[in-house]
Amino acid sequence: MLSREDRRPVIRTASLDTVSMLMLPLRLFLIKLVMDQIQRWNLPTSTHETLLFACTGLAALMTAAAFIGSSSLLMHTRIFEIGTLLKERIIVDTTARLPLRALESPTVQDARRRALLYAPDAVCLEGLSFLIQSVQAILLIGIICLLGCWPLAVGLLLLGCGQSWLYAAIGSRLERSQTKQAASLRLADHLHRLLIAKSSAQEIRVFSLHTLLQQRWLTYNQDASRQNERAIARSERQKLLPELSFSLISGVAILIIMLAGSSASSSAGDYVVLFQCVTLLAGAIPGAVKQIGSLSQMAVHFNNNNAYLQLAEDSATHPHNGTVTNSVEPIGLRVEQVSFRYDHADDRPAAIDSVSFEVEPGTKIAIVGDNGSGKSTLVKLLLGLYRPDEGVIQWETSQGTCQAGDPAYRTAAVFQDFNRFQLRLRDNVAIGDVTKVNDDDAIHAALAKAGVSRPHTPLNDMIGTAFGRFDLSGGQWQKIAASRAFISKNSFLVFDEPTSALDPQAEREAFANFLQAAEGQTAVLVTHRLGAAKLADTILVLKDGRLIEQGTHAQLIEAQGEYERLYRLQAAWYA
Numbered sequence: 001m002l003s004r005e006d007r008r009p010v011i012r013t014a015s016l017d018t019v020s021m022l023m024l025p026l027r028l029f030l031i032k033l034v035m036d037q038i039q040r041w042n043l044p045t046s047t048h049e050t051l052l053f054a055c056t057g058l059a060a061l062m063t064a065a066a067f068i069g070s071s072s073l074l075m076h077t078r079i080f081e082i083g084t085l086l087k088e089r090i091i092v093d094t095t096a097r098l099p100l101r102a103l104e105s106p107t108v109q110d111a112r113r114r115a116l117l118y119a120p121d122a123v124c125l126e127g128l129s130f131l132i133q134s135v136q137a138i139l140l141i142g143i144i145c146l147l148g149c150w151p152l153a154v155g156l157l158l159l160g161c162g163q164s165w166l167y168a169a170i171g172s173r174l175e176r177s178q179t180k181q182a183a184s185l186r187l188a189d190h191l192h193r194l195l196i197a198k199s200s201a202q203e204i205r206v207f208s209l210h211t212l213l214q215q216r217w218l219t220y221n222q223d224a225s226r227q228n229e230r231a232i233a234r235s236e237r238q239k240l241l242p243e244l245s246f247s248l249i250s251g252v253a254i255l256i257i258m259l260a261g262s263s264a265s266s267s268a269g270d271y272v273v274l275f276q277c278v279t280l281l282a283g284a285i286p287g288a289v290k291q292i293g294s295l296s297q298m299a300v301h302f303n304n305n306n307a308y309l310q311l312a313e314d315s316a317t318h319p320h321n322g323t324v325t326n327s328v329e330p331i332g333l334r335v336e337q338v339s340f341r342y343d344h345a346d347d348r349p350a351a352i353d354s355v356s357f358e359v360e361p362g363t364k365i366a367i368v369g370d371n372g373s374g375k376s377t378l379v380k381l382l383l384g385l386y387r388p389d390e391g392v393i394q395w396e397t398s399q400g401t402c403q404a405g406d407p408a409y410r411t412a413a414v415f416q417d418f419n420r421f422q423l424r425l426r427d428n429v430a431i432g433d434v435t436k437v438n439d440d441d442a443i444h445a446a447l448a449k450a451g452v453s454r455p456h457t458p459l460n461d462m463i464g465t466a467f468g469r470f471d472l473s474g475g476q477w478q479k480i481a482a483s484r485a486f487i488s489k490n491s492f493l494v495f496d497e498p499t500s501a502l503d504p505q506a507e508r509e510a511f512a513n514f515l516q517a518a519e520g521q522t523a524v525l526v527t528h529r530l531g532a533a534k535l536a537d538t539i540l541v542l543k544d545g546r547l548i549e550q551g552t553h554a555q556l557i558e559a560q561g562e563y564e565r566l567y568r569l570q571a572a573w574y575a
């Protein structure tokens with residue numbers, strides 16, 4: 001997964017750490033040499049050249065250590081950057097593979113939040129550092145044994161092992177308790193975004209919501225922080241006794257060495273090296289032990305990250321994940337006994353309930369019905385964004401039938417909640433067909449079809465206040481969103497209430513343009529304007545998720561059912 005370029009800093013850090021670890025026995029040897037030479041200063045066997053050699057060696061080692069330290073810091077920064085990008089890329093790729101329904105689930109949002117805590121760079125650096133510290137501890141123990149103090153070394157090692165086991169248990173327990181706060185933190189994040197976003201600022205001010213929302217945001221944050229503090233305090237209490245006993249035993253060990261030193265028959269060099277080894281070991285063992293604690297916390301993060309990746313593996317491969325589409329052949333729709341529920345645990349009626357219909361390729365369909373009757377849900381099912389819980393939705397093509405959402409066929413949709421991309425005007429239009437991003441004629445033609453014959457800004461200007469100089473009105477944005485559907489021909493075109501923000505004149509033009517643009521394509525228009533719906537080849541009337549009427553305008557008026565009632569109501573209103 002990592003490129004050769006990305007692996008390089010990891011290899012360099014490992015090499016630098018290994019070199020610095022191997023320098024330890026050499027440093028101890030040179031220290032021993034210096035001390036022994038100083039002890040023998042006045043003896044005739046003393047050679048000043050040896051002392052000079054040892055001191056020069058020590059100075060060279062110190063210079064090398066400083067160089068390794070600064071190179072290592074540089075590599076750590078690079079590994080951090082690579083790790084952060086890698087983690088975010090994995091999350092972005094996994095999220096793109098998840099079905100739309102999973103993305104809307106709070107459980108999946110919490111799983112993503114937890115997955116983001118995994119830091120591959122920290123695992124790599126902590127893992128390396130743990131390995132180096134452990135090998136260093138083994139080296140020190142070996143040297144202490146060579147100097148004849150093996151019971152001391154074994155005692156410190158056993159104590160360190162006991163501590164490691166305890167720290168690992170405490171680390172993963174702490175992480176699990178922090179994991180439980182994901183839901184509170186998600187709510188806190190949502191409130192925080194509301195409190196600072198431009199889109200919510202006007203309602204917050206008009207309804208004076210600031211204090212209320214801020215209070216709730218603080219409460220969720222404080223709850224999470226209190227739980228966190230309690231978990232940390234508990235884990236620190238559990239570490240206290242082992243840490244105290246280790247410090248005590250290390251202190252006793254150092255004292256014994258000092259006492260032994262005064263009566264020792266061994267050389268001054270042996271004594272200093274032994275003293276250094278024990279003090280270094282007293283630091284290295286707790287260091288390695290603490291790394292076991294944080295590695296076990298990272299293991300929990302790693303599992304959380306895998307659990308999120310697994311969500312994408314478990315769900316059937318989703319068709320809408322960026323595959324290039326080519327065919328613009330109009331598709332037919334076959335919908336058979338389709339039912340769909342957003343939340344299976346919810347006992348409310350299904351959003352779509354046993355809906356069946358069939359249309360020929362190139363048909364213009366209007367979907368009408370009350371608010372909440374399931375119109376938007378049905379178009380998302382027809383586009384393959386959701387999979388039905390029951391029944392089948394198929395696209396009929398000249399090649400046979402395929403699953404709704406097949407990426408081989410080009411689709412376009414203008415949703416009610418379309419996105420206001422803070423990009424150049426040309427990018428905003430070319431979202432409908434990215435191959436035409438530099439085709440000014442095609443972009444101008446698409447804009448004209450959407451009712452923007454003279455664009456508000458040059459095509460290369462950024463729109464939206466996040467990065468641009470000005471913003472568009474709601475209706476202007478809606479026209480830009482509509483132009484995305486007009487830039488190329490499609491197999492299947494969806495307009496889900498695309499005119500809600502347009503003035504009456506623009507709305508009339510928009511409907512005329514939609515019908516013209518839909519020529520030769522299968523198109524669905526979701527609308528509350530029955531005047532526009534009557535121009536469709538077939539009208540589907542939904543109520544409480546069920547398809548209650550289907551036919552042409554004339555047929556439905558003649559049937560004198562729900563459509564006729566709604567049509568009469570609207571006609572009376574506009575009369």
Ligand SMILES: Nc1ncnc2c1ncn2[C@@H]1O[C@H](COP(=O)(O)OP(=O)(O)OP(=O)(O)O)[C@@H](O)[C@H]1O
Nearest residue numbers: 104342343351369370371372373374375376377378
């Ligand atoms: N993301 C969602 N999660 C859970 N329930 C949803 C979701 N979206 C819609 N619903 C529910 O599904 C039902 C149908 O909603 P849908 O948006 O399809 O209606 P609609 O006919 O398009 O409404 P409108 O005319 O108001 O746009 C509603 O009861 C709604 O509460």
